[in-house]
Amino acid sequence: MFNILIADPLSEDGIQPLRNADNMNIVIDTNLTPQELEEKIGEFDALLVRSQTQVTRNLLSKASKLKIIGRAGVGVDNIDLDAATEHGIIVVNAPNGNTNSAAEHTMAMIMALSRKIPQAYNSLKNRKWDRKKYIGVELKNKTLGIVGLGRIGAEVAHRAKGQRMDIIAYDPFLTKEKADNMGIGSGTLQEVLQAADFITIHTPLLKDTRHLLNTEAFQLMKPGVQIVNCARGGIIDEDALYEAIVSKKVAGAALDVFEEEPFLDNKLLELPEVIATPHLGASTIEAQESVAIDVCEDVISFLTVDSVKNPVNLPSVPRDVLSKIEPYFHMAEKLGEFLIHLTEEVVEEINVYYSGELSAFEVSPLTRNTVKGLLKRHLGNHVNDVNALYLAERRGITIHENKTSTAKGFTNLLKVEIKTKSEKRSVSGTLLNGLGPRFVKVEEYSVDFTPKGHIVVIHHKDQPGVIGKMGSLLAQHDINIATMQVDRSDIGGNAIMILSVDKHMENEELAILKSIEEIKEVFAIDL
Numbered sequence: 001m002f003n004i005l006i007a008d009p010l011s012e013d014g015i016q017p018l019r020n021a022d023n024m025n026i027v028i029d030t031n032l033t034p035q036e037l038e039e040k041i042g043e044f045d046a047l048l049v050r051s052q053t054q055v056t057r058n059l060l061s062k063a064s065k066l067k068i069i070g071r072a073g074v075g076v077d078n079i080d081l082d083a084a085t086e087h088g089i090i091v092v093n094a095p096n097g098n099t100n101s102a103a104e105h106t107m108a109m110i111m112a113l114s115r116k117i118p119q120a121y122n123s124l125k126n127r128k129w130d131r132k133k134y135i136g137v138e139l140k141n142k143t144l145g146i147v148g149l150g151r152i153g154a155e156v157a158h159r160a161k162g163q164r165m166d167i168i169a170y171d172p173f174l175t176k177e178k179a180d181n182m183g184i185g186s187g188t189l190q191e192v193l194q195a196a197d198f199i200t201i202h203t204p205l206l207k208d209t210r211h212l213l214n215t216e217a218f219q220l221m222k223p224g225v226q227i228v229n230c231a232r233g234g235i236i237d238e239d240a241l242y243e244a245i246v247s248k249k250v251a252g253a254a255l256d257v258f259e260e261e262p263f264l265d266n267k268l269l270e271l272p273e274v275i276a277t278p279h280l281g282a283s284t285i286e287a288q289e290s291v292a293i294d295v296c297e298d299v300i301s302f303l304t305v306d307s308v309k310n311p312v313n314l315p316s317v318p319r320d321v322l323s324k325i326e327p328y329f330h331m332a333e334k335l336g337e338f339l340i341h342l343t344e345e346v347v348e349e350i351n352v353y354y355s356g357e358l359s360a361f362e363v364s365p366l367t368r369n370t371v372k373g374l375l376k377r378h379l380g381n382h383v384n385d386v387n388a389l390y391l392a393e394r395r396g397i398t399i400h401e402n403k404t405s406t407a408k409g410f411t412n413l414l415k416v417e418i419k420t421k422s423e424k425r426s427v428s429g430t431l432l433n434g435l436g437p438r439f440v441k442v443e444e445y446s447v448d449f450t451p452k453g454h455i456v457v458i459h460h461k462d463q464p465g466v467i468g469k470m471g472s473l474l475a476q477h478d479i480n481i482a483t484m485q486v487d488r489s490d491i492g493g494n495a496i497m498i499l500s501v502d503k504h505m506e507n508e509e510l511a512i513l514k515s516i517e518e519i520k521e522v523f524a525i526d527l
């Protein structure tokens with residue numbers, strides 16, 4: 001049974017997939033104080049939130065069972081992603097479900113701002129019939145500057161064109177060609193700020209976008225510019241905006257989001273030029289249902305079959321690519337698990353080589369699995385796909401991915417190599433159609449065995465009688481050899497023996513093998 005905590009209000013229809021799934025114990029508690037949440041979080045496998053609950057490093061340090069955080073929405077700035085990654089907790093969001101609603105809300109804000117609708121409404125409510133005070137401006141032929149042309153920014157552009165506005169956008173990923181195809185202009189941030197009559201922000205809140213609109217940015221703008229923020233508080237420096245409005249540089253601002261949320265007081269609200277909503281961009285029945293369904297489906301899928309559609313702290317791999325590389329996941333992990341047992345030294349470097357058909361794919365999930373397998377020996381089950389690379393990096397291990405299209409006789413080959421201060425060890429595996437994974441090389445030796453069960457790797461001198469001695473010693477200890485592979489560098493040179501035996505080899509049994517003069521190294525690996 002998985003315990004799921006829903007800590008912010010989610011659409012009841014949207015959480016139906018969770019209610020319908022087997023083994024899910026759902027607790028809905030949207031009134032927990034941060035302290036209460038900290039006390040409870042240790043019981044839960046999954047946490048579902050919107051933008052209100054702050055998922056801090058401190059909270060995550062108490063979340064000993066937590067495997068997944070679902071953010072029913074886009075922005076994940078209320079979740080400490082680094083801490084989640086370090087704890088091996090996957091974060092998923094719902095990037096598409098509220099795009100329309102946020103774009104529609106932005107358009108509603110632009111129109112309400114341009115015609116001073118909230119101010120006029122308030123005045124009328126106060127029984128004043130004032131037609132002179134609330135003269136607005138048309139949107140037609142005005143320039144809308146869009147900062148951040150992702151999903152929502154692009155939807156706003158389409159809608160604003162319907163209002164016959166001219167659009168100019170800035171986004172680090174916006175090419176001239178893409179802008180031309182959308183029938184909009186593009187420019188640098190400075191050009192957009194200088195050209196626009198209305199400016200709307202649609203970036204995430206990141207280190208680079210914090211206070212993107214600050215005093216210097218306001219100075220670049222046209223006098224009388226109007227500002228809309230339906231993205232995140234903090235992208236606009238609220239003090240600078242306040243000054244820009246008081247000095248009449250900015251004629252008006254429509255804000256759905258604020259530096260501090262929720263709040264009871266904010267000096268911007270004292271200004272008649274400011275209209276505001278309490279973070280309602282995604283607050284529609286459709287958006288709430290859609291984002292809740294998306295995260296619930298990912299939570300179920302993660303807890304039951306370990307796959308997700310919208311990971312935030314894992315690379316997202318297209319479904320068709322995933323279906324091609326998925327069969328290699330198990331082998332990648334086993335290669336790592338096997339290889340780490342061939343050294344007692346500190347690993348400094350991991351090289352993963354993808355050859356043959358594998359080289360055509362996005363393989364980073366396989367590298368993660370390999371590193372997970374490598375680290376598991378010393379870090380246990382605490383290491384997973386989410387934190388494997390982070391944990392390796394923190395230990396100063398460098399990781400390289402290499403690809404070649406030829407696979408030396410195999411259709412696909414995955415080779416993993418580790419380097420320590422004084423050693424270099426490697427193992428290669430291939431996936432045989434219908435036969436599953438086979439390990440085909442250990443260091444320079446050609447072998448062929450299934451990475452399963454109790455494996456013994458023996459480095460020895462190529463000399464008559466070694467195999468016999470070893471076989472009889474194992475027999476004396478009632479250890480049955482199931483399979484045996486032997487290869488050598490040259491006659492009388494170094495050789496390797498890979499045994500698969502029927503039981504786990506105890507240290508004393510390994511010591512007996514090591515006592516054979518021609519045997520140089522023995523490793524026992526349980527896969």
Ligand SMILES: NC(=O)C1=CN([C@@H]2O[C@H](COP(=O)(O)OP(=O)(O)OC[C@H]3O[C@@H](n4cnc5c(N)ncnc54)[C@H](O)[C@@H]3O)[C@@H](O)[C@H]2O)C=CC1
Nearest residue numbers: 074075102148149150151152171202203204230231281282
């Ligand atoms: N008010 C509300 O209720 C809602 C707010 N949002 C906010 O809207 C934001 C945008 O959402 P989406 O469009 O879905 O995200 P998105 O990821 O599709 O688009 C964000 C765009 O911002 C661009 N960007 C990043 N840094 C930039 C910079 N320094 N200057 C210019 N552009 C930059 C990115 O390249 C990307 O194209 C989200 O981060 C979220 O915080 C989203 C939904 C509802």
Ligand SMILES: O=C(O)CCC(=O)C(=O)O
Nearest residue numbers: 050051073074075282283
């Ligand atoms: O959960 C909400 O209502 C806020 C939505 C939002 O801000 C987002 O998706 O980034």
